[in-house]
Amino acid sequence: MAGVFLTLEGLDGAGKSTQARLLAQFLAEKGLKVHLTHEPGGGLPGVRGLLLGEELSPEAEYLLFSADRAEHVRRVILPALQRGVWVVSDRYLDSSLAYQGYGRGLPLPWLQEVARMATLGLKPRLTFLLDLPPEEALRRVKDPDRLERSGLDFFRRVREGYLRLAEAEPERFLLLDARKGVEAVQEEIRAHLQALVP
Numbered sequence: 254m255a256g257v258f259l260t261l262e263g264l265d266g267a268g269k270s271t272q273a274r275l276l277a278q279f280l281a282e283k284g285l286k287v288h289l290t291h292e293p294g295g296g297l298p299g300v301r302g303l304l305l306g307e308e309l310s311p312e313a314e315y316l317l318f319s320a321d322r323a324e325h326v327r328r329v330i331l332p333a334l335q336r337g338v339w340v341v342s343d344r345y346l347d348s349s350l351a352y353q354g355y356g357r358g359l360p361l362p363w364l365q366e367v368a369r370m371a372t373l374g375l376k377p378r379l380t381f382l383l384d385l386p387p388e389e390a391l392r393r394v395k396d397p398d399r400l401e402r403s404g405l406d407f408f409r410r411v412r413e414g415y416l417r418l419a420e421a422e423p424e425r426f427l428l429l430d431a432r433k434g435v436e437a438v439q440e441e442i443r444a445h446l447q448a449l450v451p
């Protein structure tokens with residue numbers, strides 16, 4: 254596979270979308286073909302309405318995220334990677350492990366089992382985790398949607414989950430302090446990519 258798959262993760266308000274955009278811009282300036290994408294909605298654009306509109310069980314929530322991801326991988330991410338395109342995704346499977354697993358308490362083995370089929374085993378080459386104290390994340394979210402209204406304890410569990418995921422796979426994750434300025438964080442991301450970018 255010629256392309257490289259990169260993801261950004263973190264709590265709401267951590268600045269993932271801005272960093273994803275700047276990263277895609279950097280790669281394009283290096284002459285690489287880049288596709289910037291995101292979850293939820295990268296595979297099934299209508300899924301955001303379902304996820305944010307209804308009170309759903311955690312199980313249904315996870316299966317909807319997974320359905321979106323299954324389409325995202327098959328229709329968007331893998332075809333791009335096969336064409337030699339670098340794919341930058343604002344959220345991917347780690348969001349589900351952190352939010353539905355650690356946050357909502359669904360068993361990780363079940364999440365992983367569903368994920369193996371949904372993602373065809375596709376893992377990011379690198380994942381940039383924008384770490385933020387939960388209090389700060391909640392402050393930054395101005396107009397919280399249903400998922401973001403889950404409160405401080407939920408955000409604490411999600412953050413803890415992300416940190417554990419990063420600890421378990423140090424070669425894939427780069428842990429970044431999202432309280433630093435946008436430019437400082439982007440600098441660290443770019444420096445870390447030196448070895449990969451031709």
Ligand code: TYD
Nearest residue numbers: 265292293318344345348349352353400401
């Ligand atoms: P978010 O990145 O905020 O999307 P948007 O900018 O389009 O609102 O994602 C929406 C919410 O969905 C966010 O609170 C994180 C949550 N989420 C999960 O709980 N599990 C997942 O697998 C994904 C992809 C997102």
